[in-house]
Amino acid sequence: MSNEKSKATTRKLMEFMALDDQPFSVVEDPGFRNLMQHLSPRYNLPSRRYFSDVALPELFNEVSRCTRSLLEADAKTLSFTTDIWTSDVSLMSMLSLTAQWIDQQFERQQVLLRCKEMPGSHTAANLSVEFKAMLDQWNISHESVHVVLRDNARNMAKALDNANLKSLPCLAHTLQLVVNEGQLAQRSIAEVAAIGRKIVGHFKHSSLAYSRLYDIQEQLNQPRKRLQQDVATRWNSTVYMLQSLLEQRRAIGVYAAENELPAAFTAHQWELVENVLTILAPFEELTKEISSSTASAADVIPAVTALKRLLEKQASTDRGVGTAKATLLEAVVRRFNNIEHEPLYSLATILDPRYKNRYFSAEMKDEVKQLLLAKLAEEETRSTPVAERPVAETSTRLGPPDTDAPAAKRCSLLLAVHDEILKENIEKEQQLATPSALQVESYLSEVPTDRSQDPLAYWRLNKVRFPHIASLSRAYLSAPCTSIESERLFSLAGHVVDEKRNRLSGEKAEMLLFIKKNLPQMYK
Numbered sequence: 001m002s003n004e005k006s007k008a009t010t011r012k013l014m015e016f017m018a019l020d021d022q023p024f025s026v027v028e029d030p031g032f033r034n035l036m037q038h039l040s041p042r043y044n045l046p047s048r049r050y051f052s053d054v055a056l057p058e059l060f061n062e063v064s065r066c067t068r069s070l071l072e073a074d075a076k077t078l079s080f081t082t083d084i085w086t087s088d089v090s091l092m093s094m095l096s097l098t099a100q101w102i103d104q105q106f107e108r109q110q111v112l113l114r115c116k117e118m119p120g121s122h123t124a125a126n127l128s129v130e131f132k133a134m135l136d137q138w139n140i141s142h143e144s145v146h147v148v149l150r151d152n153a154r155n156m157a158k159a160l161d162n163a164n165l166k167s168l169p170c171l172a173h174t175l176q177l178v179v180n181e182g183q184l185a186q187r188s189i190a191e192v193a194a195i196g197r198k199i200v201g202h203f204k205h206s207s208l209a210y211s212r213l214y215d216i217q218e219q220l221n222q223p224r225k226r227l228q229q230d231v232a233t234r235w236n237s238t239v240y241m242l243q244s245l246l247e248q249r250r251a252i253g254v255y256a257a258e259n260e261l262p263a264a265f266t267a268h269q270w271e272l273v274e275n276v277l278t279i280l281a282p283f284e285e286l287t288k289e290i291s292s293s294t295a296s297a298a299d300v301i302p303a304v305t306a307l308k309r310l311l312e313k314q315a316s317t318d319r320g321v322g323t324a325k326a327t328l329l330e331a332v333v334r335r336f337n338n339i340e341h342e343p344l345y346s347l348a349t350i351l352d353p354r355y356k357n358r359y360f361s362a363e364m365k366d367e368v369k370q371l372l373l374a375k376l377a378e379e380e381t382r383s384t385p386v387a388e389r390p391v392a393e394t395s396t397r398l399g400p401p402d403t404d405a406p407a408a409k410r411c412s413l414l415l416a417v418h419d420e421i422l423k424e425n426i427e428k429e430q431q432l433a434t435p436s437a438l439q440v441e442s443y444l445s446e447v448p449t450d451r452s453q454d455p456l457a458y459w460r461l462n463k464v465r466f467p468h469i470a471s472l473s474r475a476y477l478s479a480p481c482t483s484i485e486s487e488r489l490f491s492l493a494g495h496v497v498d499e500k501r502n503r504l505s506g507e508k509a510e511m512l513l514f515i516k517k518n519l520p521q522m523y524k
Helices: 003-019 024-028 030-039 048-074 124-137 154-162 171-184 187-204 207-219 235-247 249-258 267-290 297-312 322-335 343-350 362-383 413-432 435-445 455-462 467-476 484-496 506-523
Strands: 078-086 093-102 108-117 145-150 167-169
Touching: 003 024, 003 048, 003 506, 024 030, 024 048, 048 108, 048 506, 078 154, 078 484, 093 124, 093 467, 093 484, 093 506, 108 124, 108 484, 108 506, 124 154, 145 154, 154 167, 167 171, 171 187, 171 235, 171 267, 171 322, 187 207, 187 235, 187 267, 207 249, 235 249, 235 267, 267 297, 267 322, 297 322, 297 343, 343 362, 343 467, 362 435, 362 467, 435 467, 455 467, 484 506
Parallel strands: 078 145, 145 167
Antiparallel strands: 078 093, 093 108
């Protein structure tokens, strides 16, 4: 085999290990060695040490160079997500930083910048130093940072504040807090969830019990399904548990008639389960929507507005869960009290062609419009050379009269006020006549696009019609509404640092995760 082909094969094997979470020891497995011998008899398979110490750093450096080029080419404004993860099989903790932006073709781009091992205490001071170091490593200025999405932990919020980085809490985490408050507000709902856990636990700890349940399902012409166990940190897992129990109500009833269960629902509690699922269904639907890779900060205000209106409506299914529903509404109102006044949310919403200004309260519509105009004026001023900026005209007739001037030349106070009123109206008309203002009026006058449409597809088609607004939308629509991307990264980390690789160093773990997340960008 030629030297170049041998190098290419080694490179592909390293990609295979990184992308498919294979341990370096795979090259020592008899089955793998037999496969390689069959596919390429003349290829000399390197050792596991070579792959970990040479091939991995080489591929990591190449992917790093490509990622840096991608950032420098088109990433004017960046949004980030961050989170902290601790391994279950080792003492390793890692701090992530993912970046996403919208390029000039209005395509969403996303890369992993760091997934750094974080030994020691995760204090705000330590985290703040790490965030600054991460941005410096990639030559990212604070002016390029649009926002960082984080969890609701105080140390994380304080760390980003100390680093002078604008941050927002994860919408999914906030919804978790809202639902937990609503569920725990009513004792009967907590009892129903507890009984459900006992029933599911009974079957999970007995293969014989599950076997009998499967037989009953077949007798009732139902598909064979397992019951789902909930997780304390995921409220929607409780929804899925109750749904699985409700689907198997008849089968569970037959089983309970023949066998002993540790707990059982009464007829009233079964009705309560149905009503709980009804009031939590919108929260579960919303959680799925915002967990999408295309969800953005523009979705927050519309989602909360729709959620509040739905919870305010009276329904026949409120029986037994009225208190919980009222408490859910109170929690939504309290935790999302000022979102309309957060520019990162309000500007993202008005710049999304699916929403525009339709979801704002009457008093906020004009305020957000003026905020958008001010932001556009600021962007125009920043992009216009100083020599080309218009010079403001001065008037000797405005302001208080010159007391040193002769009495005949003094303007009366009344004439000065007349001039002031005229100037105010002229300035207002000039503001409304600017290219940006005309674009805003035309953009807002059009009917919003369908909610199923991609807002970036709209701007891809209309960036020539509304160039100023389109440019601003690249920044504000780049912000996600959750830190889900960092959480997904750590789901991958659980496969990288597993039982087979529990002694993997933090540096090599980061290299593998970096390649796994960013190598597909090179393939594109």
